[in-house]
Amino acid sequence: MTILLWLIKNTKTEIKIVLATLAVLIFLPIVSVVVVASSGVQLVGDALAALNPITHLVEIFDTEGNVIGEVELTTNWPTRGYISDEFGSEQQFRLDWGLGAHTGIDIANQNGLIGEPVTPFMTGTVLFVDQVDDSACGINVKLQHDFNITSTYCHLSSAVNIAPTTEVHPGDIIGYMGSTGASTGPHLHLTTAVYGIPINPRTFLVGEPEGSTVVVPTF
Numbered sequence: 001m002t003i004l005l006w007l008i009k010n011t012k013t014e015i016k017i018v019l020a021t022l023a024v025l026i027f028l029p030i031v032s033v034v035v036v037a038s039s040g041v042q043l044v045g046d047a048l049a050a051l052n053p054i055t056h057l058v059e060i061f062d063t064e065g066n067v068i069g070e071v072e073l074t075t076n077w078p079t080r081g082y083i084s085d086e087f088g089s090e091q092q093f094r095l096d097w098g099l100g101a102h103t104g105i106d107i108a109n110q111n112g113l114i115g116e117p118v119t120p121f122m123t124g125t126v127l128f129v130d131q132v133d134d135s136a137c138g139i140n141v142k143l144q145h146d147f148n149i150t151s152t153y154c155h156l157s158s159a160v161n162i163a164p165t166t167e168v169h170p171g172d173i174i175g176y177m178g179s180t181g182a183s184t185g186p187h188l189h190l191t192t193a194v195y196g197i198p199i200n201p202r203t204f205l206v207g208e209p210e211g212s213t214v215v216v217p218t219f
């Protein structure tokens, strides 16, 4: 009996060790990836685009850290509304949906209505207009800017059919706020990227967007 108890006790210990080892092996990579995803996005982004505090210009770097271009800060928010989710956030629904840290910034319509016009945050050319709601981004428009900067406007209710390579400017309407794709309600998701790596849009955009223009129906 004593031997049996000893065996059970020690077996349990071994099982505990095995389980603990397995747990570490299983969860460590996930924890590592999540940590890298949440802190790394911003760190990598800072190495590619950062505000020069002396010139007040946003400097774009190459992979060796050389400045390849400078762009001016802008107040040209792509739509009206309020910031409902910041870049890099990890809201619970993202984890539930198996998504990583937020790769852009969300601007939601105060009134929860679709239709707020969407405009380029800086001058660029159209890379593509995706009218098919078959991805997490939903109906979306992607623009090319100077110095390998791109911007993507997701979850549109509809996109204006503009031919690729057409130049578009802040103030031009490229689409309308909606809730297509992986979206929890009407909002615009703006991704700004350098070399395809998401950068916090607030690196380029100062202040806050203006309030909504879409009027709440009174009936």
Ligand SMILES: [Zn+2]
Pocket (backbone or CB within 6 Å): 085, 102, 104, 105, 106, 188, 189, 190
């Ligand atoms: Zn978003």
